[in-house]
Amino acid sequence: MSSLTRRTFLSGPALGALALHADPAAAAAPAAGRETPGIYRYKIGTFELTALYDGIWYRPITDTFIRNAPYAEIEHALADAFMPAGKLATPFTTLIVNTGKKLVLLDTGTGGQIASSAGVLRDNLAAAGIDPRAVDLIVISHFHPDHINGIKDKDNGLVFPNAEIMVPAAEWAFWMDDANMNAADSPLKLTFRNQRRVFADLAKQVVRFEPEAEVAPGILTLPAPGHTPGHTVFAVQSGDQSLMVLSDTAQHPAVFARHPDWQAAFDIDGDAAVATRKRLFDRAAADRMLVTGYHFPFPACGHLIKTASGYEHVPVEWQPTL
Numbered sequence: 669m670s671s672l673t674r675r676t677f678l679s680g681p682a683l684g685a686l687a688l689h690a691d692p693a694a695a696a697a698p699a700a701g702r703e704t705p706g707i708y709r710y711k712i713g714t715f716e717l718t719a720l721y722d723g724i725w726y727r728p729i730t731d732t733f734i735r736n737a738p739y740a741e742i743e744h745a746l747a748d749a750f751m752p753a754g755k756l757a758t759p760f761t762t763l764i765v766n767t768g769k770k771l772v773l774l775d776t777g778t779g780g781q782i783a784s785s786a787g788v789l790r791d792n793l794a795a796a797g798i799d800p801r802a803v804d805l806i807v808i809s810h811f812h813p814d815h816i817n818g819i820k821d822k823d824n825g826l827v828f829p830n831a832e833i834m835v836p837a838a839e840w841a842f843w844m845d846d847a848n849m850n851a852a853d854s855p856l857k858l859t860f861r862n863q864r865r866v867f868a869d870l871a872k873q874v875v876r877f878e879p880e881a882e883v884a885p886g887i888l889t890l891p892a893p894g895h896t897p898g899h900t901v902f903a904v905q906s907g908d909q910s911l912m913v914l915s916d917t918a919q920h921p922a923v924f925a926r927h928p929d930w931q932a933a934f935d936i937d938g939d940a941a942v943a944t945r946k947r948l949f950d951r952a953a954a955d956r957m958l959v960t961g962y963h964f965p966f967p968a969c970g971h972l973i974k975t976a977s978g979y980e981h982v983p984v985e986w987q988p989t990l
C-alpha cells in the first residue's frame with residue numbers, strides 16, 4: 669500500500685469515492701450539540717462498579733510545578749502527551765462500588781467549584797440511575813478540594829444526605845491542625861480553609877479510619893503517604909477479583925507514570941510521594957493488577973506496565989456487557 673500523504677488524504681481518489689456515495693439526506697441530521705454521559709460500569713467479583721466522570725481541568729502550570737526537573741522537560745512531556753502547552757490535563761473520575769449491601773462512593777469530585785469544565789458528576793449519577801440519597805457511605809482518599817468539594821453543593825447543602833463520611837485519620841490530623849494551617853504559605857492556606865468550609869459543621873459525624881481499615885466488606889484502605897500525609901488508596905476485592913484504586917498516587921499517567929520521579933508542587937512530601945508511587949506501581953505491574961486512578965483518562969481503569977524509564981498505562985477495553 670502506498671504511503672498516505674497529506675495530498676492523497678485530502679484530495680485523493682478515496683475522498684472522491686466518498687463524495688460520490690455521500691447521502692445528502694444524512695447530512696441534514698441536526699448535531700446533538702452536547703456530550704454523552706460519562707459513565708462506565710464494570711464488575712469485580714459480585715460487586716458492580718460505576719466510574720462516574722466529573723469532567724476535566726486543564727491546569728495551568730509554570731516552571732515551579734515540578735520541583736526536581738527542568739521546565740523544558742515538562743514542556744516536552746506535555747507535548748508528548750498531546751496536552752496544550754503549559755497546561756496539565758487533569759480529568760476527574762469518581763467511583764461507586766455497589767457491594768450488594770452498600771452503595772459506596774470513593775471521593776466526591778469537584779462539586780463544580782474548581783473549573784467550569786468539571787462538575788458534571790451529578791448529571792452522570794442521574795444518567796447512571798443512581799439517586800444521591802441512596803449512597804450509604806462516602807470514603808475520602810485525601811483532603812484536596814477536587815476530592816472533597818463534591819460532599820457539598822455551593823450552598824453548603826449535603827449532596828449525599830444519607831451517606832456516612834469516612835476519612836483517613838492521618839489526613840484529618842494534618843489538615844485540621846490550626847498550627848499547620850498557620851505555618852502554610854498562602855496558596856496552601858486556601859486548601860486548609862476549604863477543608864474547614866467542607867468539614868467544620870460535619871466534624872461530629874465524620875468517621876476517621878486508621879490505615880488498613882476495612883471501611884466496608886471488600887473495601888480495604890491502604891496508606892499511600894506523600895501526595896498528602898494521609899493519602900490513601902483502596903483495594904476492592906470480591907470473589908477472586910480485585911481492583912487497586914490508586915487515588916492520586918500519580919496524576920495523569922501520560923506525565924507522571926512516564927516520569928515517576930517527578931515531584932509536583934502539590935505533593936506535601938515529594939520524596940515520599942515518589943517512593944509510594946514506585947512501590948504501588950511496581951506491585952501493580954508485577955501482579956498485572958487492574959487499577960484505576962482518579963486523574964487517569966476516563967474511564968480511568970486499566971493496567972500498568974513497567975518500561976525502561978517508568979510505567980505506561982494501558983486502558984481497559986470498553987466492555988458492552990457486564
Ligand SMILES: [Zn+2]
Nearest residue numbers: 812814916962
Ligand atoms: Zn486529585
